[in-house]
Amino acid sequence: MPPASSSKADFPWWLVVAVTIAIAVAVFVATSNLYAQVFATVAKGIGVTIFVTVVAFVLASAIGLGVALMGMSGSRWLRQIARFYVEIIRGVPILVLLFWIAFAGAPAFVAAWNALTAPLQSAGLFGELLVRDVSLLWRAIMALTIGYSAFISEVFRAGIQAVEKGQIEAAKALGLTRAQRFRLIVFPQAIRTILPPLGNDFVALVKDSSLVSVLGVADITQMGKVYAAGSFRFFETYSITAYIYLILTVGLSLALRALERRLRRQHEE
Template identity: 75%
Template sequence: MAVSGSRPATKRDFPWWLAVAGAIALGVAVLIATSDLYAQVFTIVSRGIGITVFVTVVGFALATAVGLGIALMSLSGSLALRQIARFYVEIIRGVPVLVLLFWIAFAGVPIVVTGWNAVTASLQEAGILGELRVRDISLLWRAIIALSIGYSAFIAEVFRAGIQSVDEGQVEAAKALGLSRFQRFRLIILPQAIRTILPPLGNDFVAMVKDSSLVSVLGVADITQMGKIYASGSFRFFETYSIVAYIYLILTVGLSLALRALEQRMRRSQAQR
C-alpha cells in the first residue's frame, strides 16, 4: 500500500537547481560579453585557468598513485607495513592542507635538498652531479607535492574501503584458480572495487579543484592569484572575486555533472550484465 504523499520511486525530480544555476551562468556570460569591465576582469583572471588545471590534474594523479600504495600497505599481511600506513594516514589527515602547504614549501623541501646534497656529496665532488639548491625546486612543484601528500591520505582510505567491499569468496575462488596476487587485484578486485571507489574519488577530485586555490599563497599564478593581483591594483573587489567564483563554479559543477553521468552509465552497464 502506497504511503500518502509519497512520490513514485521511478519518477525523477526535475533538476531545478541546475536550471537556476544555468540561468545565472548564462547571465554572467552575457554580462562578460557586454561589459568592458567584466570582460577585462575575465580576460586577466582566466589566464590562471591553465595553472589551476595543471596543479589539479598532476596533483591528483600523484595523490592517487601514493594513496593506492598506502591502501595496499594498510591491507598487507605485514604488521609493520600496516602500522606505517596507519601512521601516514592519521598524521597527514590531521594537518590542515594550508599548513601542510607551508611546511612542505618552506621546511620540507629545504630538508630534502640538504639530505640529497649530503648523500650525493661524493658524486658532486667528482663532477658527476651538480649541487641541488632550494630555489631549483619551483614554488609550483612544491605546491603540487603538498596537495598530493595531503590528498593521498584521504584517497588511501577510499581505496582501502573499496577493496575491502569486494566479497572475500571471490578472492578465495581466484586463489583456487591459481591466479597470482597481481592478477587477482587486476582482474577480480579492482573492477569490482571501482564502483565503490569512483564516487568518493570523484568528490576528492572536485575538492582538489577548489583547494588548488591555496597555491596562490605561494604566489603561484592560478585563478585566485590572478584575481588577487587584479583586485589589489584596481580595487574592483566585487567584480574580480565574482568572476573568480564564477570560473571555479563552472569547473566544479561541470566536473560534478560529468562524474554523475559516468556513475549512472556504469550502473546501467552493470545492470545489463
C-alpha cells in the first residue's frame, strides 16, 4: 500500500481548481447579460464542431487502420505506398492541407467526376457536378480526415506490432485465418495500447477542428469571429470561445482516462 503522503501527492488538485474556476465562470456568465449573449451566440457552433470532429475522426480511423495494415502487409509495394502516404501527409501542415483540399482538391475532384460520368450525363442519367455543390463543410471534414489518418495509422501500427508474436503463432497453429487472428487475437490486445494515443488524437482533433473556421464553416471559432467582428467585444468573445473549448477537451480527456482505467481493471481481473 502506498504511503499516505504519496496518495495526497497524487490527488488531482489541479482538477479541483479547474472545476472551481469553471463553475465560477459559469455563474458569472449566467449573471452577466453581455457574457450570456456572447455565450449563446458562440455556443451555436458547438453542434458543428462536434459533427466535424466525430465524422472526421471515424473516417480517419478507418483510413488509418487500412494504411497501417498495408504498411504491415507481405507486399513490398503496399508497404511502400503506405509509407509514402504517411510521410507525405504528416509533412504538410493541417491548415495548408485544408486550403489545398478546399480550393485545389475539390475542383480537381469535380473535374474528374464530370469527365468519368460524361457519357451518363449525355444520356440524362446524371447532372453536371459543380464545385459549389461540394460544401465547404465536407471539404473541411475531408481535409481533417486525410491529415489525421496518417497520424492514426502510426498509432494502429505501433499497437498491433506490440502484440506478442508467440500468440499469433499459436493462433496460426490452431488454424485461424489471417482475418480471424486479427479480429480475435491481435486487435483485442492491441486496443489497450492503442486507446491512450488514439484518445489524445481525438482531443487534438477537437482543437484542430477550429481551423475549419477559415473556410467560413459555422463552428465555435467562426461564430466567435463573426460576433467579435460585429460587436468589437474581442476579449469577451474569445474568452468565452476558449472556455467552451476547454470544457470540451478537458471533459473528453477525463472521460478517456476513466475508460482506460476501466479497461485496465478488466484486464487485471
